[in-house]
Amino acid sequence: MPEELPLGVFGGTFDPVHVGHLRLAEEAADALGLAAVRWIPAGRPRHRDAPRVAAAHRLRMVELAVAGNPRFGLDAAEVDSGAASYTVPTLERLRAELGATRPLVLLLGADAYAGLPDWHRWREIFALAHVAVARRPGVAVDAAALPAELQTEERARRAPDDDPAALAAAPAGRILGFTTTPLAVSATQVRALLAAGRSARYLLPPAVIDYIALHHLYRSHDGS
Numbered sequence: 001m002p003e004e005l006p007l008g009v010f011g012g013t014f015d016p017v018h019v020g021h022l023r024l025a026e027e028a029a030d031a032l033g034l035a036a037v038r039w040i041p042a043g044r045p046r047h048r049d050a051p052r053v054a055a056a057h058r059l060r061m062v063e064l065a066v067a068g069n070p071r072f073g074l075d076a077a078e079v080d081s082g083a084a085s086y087t088v089p090t091l092e093r094l095r096a097e098l099g100a101t102r103p104l105v106l107l108l109g110a111d112a113y114a115g116l117p118d119w120h121r122w123r124e125i126f127a128l129a130h131v132a133v134a135r136r137p138g139v140a141v142d143a144a145a146l147p148a149e150l151q152t153e154e155r156a157r158r159a160p161d162d163d164p165a166a167l168a169a170a171p172a173g174r175i176l177g178f179t180t181t182p183l184a185v186s187a188t189q190v191r192a193l194l195a196a197g198r199s200a201r202y203l204l205p206p207a208v209i210d211y212i213a214l215h216h217l218y219r220s221h222d223g224s
């Protein structure tokens with residue numbers, strides 16, 4: 001049934017959203033047979049520094065970035081809640097909305113994946129969703145370098161990379177990698193360019209570039 005095709009879930013700070021995020025989601029959809037990818041900007045992320053610009057700006061930039069892609073959708077719930085953002089409650093909410101059988105696939109960059117054991121209630125993720133890991137340039141995929149408890153989960157849950165069949169066969173619980181075009185862009189780099197008065201053109205969608213200019217975002221280190 002088409003409505004039972006796996007749904008990708010892509011959370012992030014998106015401060016700002018850039019082409020690395022967009023290719024990750026687009027290539028995940030192709031490689032993993034996802035019906036769609038739901039983008040979920042964090043309201044107040046708990047496991048990292050405070051975002052540079054307000055949640056409403058980050059949400060709007062993602063909205064502009066995903067516009068026109070029929071496979072991409074925006075989920076404003078974490079931003080709208082105003083509360084600290086945690087992945088497990090978000091996945092529980094999606095489960096309640098979509099039912100118990102639809103495969104959910106949490107999309108992560110390799111750096112985010114390596115930090116998973118620091119996340120609140122992280123082991124519960126596997127009862128709610130599959131985890132698909134993009135190979136991010138410059139970040140080692142050496143399994144032996146992962147935290148020991150994550151290696152244990154991998155041994156029990158690992159599916160072949162780039163294998164949609166493993167995801168479609170169950171609603172949750174597998175871990176696999178997927179191949180993405182190496183794009184060594186980060187939001188940190190984009191913020192630094194903009195703060196230095198340099199161009200971030202071609203690293204961000206044109207509509208996001210225009211939005212940043214219009215609202216004078218990321219111009220300096222003074223919080224503007």
Ligand code: ATP
Nearest residue numbers: 012013014020108109110112136183185186187188
């Ligand atoms: P920052 O530089 O502020 O840490 P970021 O560019 O890593 O930001 P996030 O919003 O923190 O962006 O990332 C959301 C997700 O996208 C994470 O899972 C991260 O690993 C992944 N990601 C970010 N940039 C890339 C990239 N260039 N290639 C692949 N994955 C990426």
